Amino acid sequence: MDNTVDRLKQMVARLKELGHRMTPQRLAILEILAESKEHPSAEMVYEQLKERFPTMSPATVYKNISLLKETGEALELGFADGSNRYDGNKPYPHPHLICLACGSIIDPDLTSFQELTRHLTETTGYEISTYRIDFFGLCPTCQINGSKGRRA
Numbered sequence: 001m002d003n004t005v006d007r008l009k010q011m012v013a014r015l016k017e018l019g020h021r022m023t024p025q026r027l028a029i030l031e032i033l034a035e036s037k038e039h040p041s042a043e044m045v046y047e048q049l050k051e052r053f054p055t056m057s058p059a060t061v062y063k064n065i066s067l068l069k070e071t072g073e074a075l076e077l078g079f080a081d082g083s084n085r086y087d088g089n090k091p092y093p094h095p096h097l098i099c100l101a102c103g104s105i106i107d108p109d110l111t112s113f114q115e116l117t118r119h120l121t122e123t124t125g126y127e128i129s130t131y132r133i134d135f136f137g138l139c140p141t142c143q144i145n146g147s148k149g150r151r152a
């Protein structure tokens, strides 16, 4: 994603504005979430950083992700099994495609959904403040591998 650097700058600015100190660990967590390539879970972020920061605890990762969520700098995708995933690259509502076999999550093209939201506002009179749209299925790789969905 080419806006990763901008997103990182925005996140850092926002946290500093709120009086939070920037540590190397915090910055590393922000970097991963600014990119949000895989829509990582807290565990995935921790796994990516534990070699670089051997003294960092999973709780530090959780706390920082909560902070980003509370400040509106990361979107939380909650799942019934508790395996929440995060998007700090696009912290606003947007649809996701979720693979039931491998758990990969991607962002589809957003243009048509902005039109849909506008259409719904016009036809229903609702003032829409947020939405949640998830498409579940099998990603191309899992189709080739003949996987079956495990997350129902």
Ligand code: ZN
Binding pocket: 099, 100, 101, 102, 103, 104, 138, 139, 140, 141, 142
């Ligand atoms: Zn898959």
Ligand code: MN
Binding pocket: 039, 087, 090, 094, 095, 096, 106, 107
């Ligand atoms: Mn996303």
